[in-house]
Amino acid sequence: MRIPGMVTTTLLTLGVAATPALLGASAAPAVADSSPSASASASGDGGAPTEAGTSFRTATEIDQGQQATASGSTGDYLYWSFPADAGQRPTVKATVKLPEASTRGAAETWQIDVYDGLRRRQACQYGAQTRTAARDAASVELSCTLRTVRAWSETWANDPLPGTYYIRLTATGLGASDLGLPVSTEVKVDSKDIGGSAAVDGSLAKPLVPGIATSAEKSDSDSDADSDTSTAVLSSIEPDDGWASGWWSDRWVWTAIGGILAALAGIGGYALTRGTGRPSRVPPGA
Numbered sequence: 001m002r003i004p005g006m007v008t009t010t011l012l013t014l015g016v017a018a019t020p021a022l023l024g025a026s027a028a029p030a031v032a033d034s035s036p037s038a039s040a041s042a043s044g045d046g047g048a049p050t051e052a053g054t055s056f057r058t059a060t061e062i063d064q065g066q067q068a069t070a071s072g073s074t075g076d077y078l079y080w081s082f083p084a085d086a087g088q089r090p091t092v093k094a095t096v097k098l099p100e101a102s103t104r105g106a107a108e109t110w111q112i113d114v115y116d117g118l119r120r121r122q123a124c125q126y127g128a129q130t131r132t133a134a135r136d137a138a139s140v141e142l143s144c145t146l147r148t149v150r151a152w153s154e155t156w157a158n159d160p161l162p163g164t165y166y167i168r169l170t171a172t173g174l175g176a177s178d179l180g181l182p183v184s185t186e187v188k189v190d191s192k193d194i195g196g197s198a199a200v201d202g203s204l205a206k207p208l209v210p211g212i213a214t215s216a217e218k219s220d221s222d223s224d225a226d227s228d229t230s231t232a233v234l235s236s237i238e239p240d241d242g243w244a245s246g247w248w249s250d251r252w253v254w255t256a257i258g259g260i261l262a263a264l265a266g267i268g269g270y271a272l273t274r275g276t277g278r279p280s281r282v283p284p285g286a
Helices: 005-034 251-273
Strands: 067-073 078-084 088-097 108-115 124-126 130-133 139-146 163-172 182-193 215-218 228-231
Touching (some): 078 088, 088 108, 108 139
Antiparallel strands (some): 078 163
């Protein structure tokens, strides 16, 4: 049977119109798969993280006061990150629940290290940063209290500065038979607000957060289109009340109180030493 020319033209038109829709439907899953997925390190109800990263770039973000848990194996490097602002003295605590004693060949030495936003290893002011667990021990507890975070320091100094801090937990000196055994960990970060006693005369332009200074600008001078400016920040965590500006501390309060007390002391001293004036019996010209 021969199809009329008008019918043929109509069928071709419908086919061309339907082709983009079919292509769009088939391409949609690919586009969805290529987009970054949400982090699986946090529990589904928005609670504490239940996994740890395996490098600085994949470190699991936790807030201060939040207890994170993770499962891993002996020999793994487990990473977390947290924010610390000027005037804070962070304390990192970690608990490792060890494998059964029957599966371990010898004692295990666990170590916790803390790095700042420039990935400089920070010294622990006090705490058990490294501990060796006996073969029959069920768990080992580690602790590291950093020095007080300063708002600014010299370029050559290794002082803690505001920004992101990284926690690395691992076992060292393991034998081949002790590698790959399952362990579970708990990590928590708390800090003490030191206040104005740790204040300095200066501040950073930006906190040491990965990617905070990375920006991509795209503009077309040959067209009238608006320029598109975007900033890529690799870390989304910050203190609950935001980053401190660096200029305010309670030293200003104590300075004002000291100035008022000094003024009152001066007025009181003058009142005590000025006397009653010239005696009435002494003529003015004398």
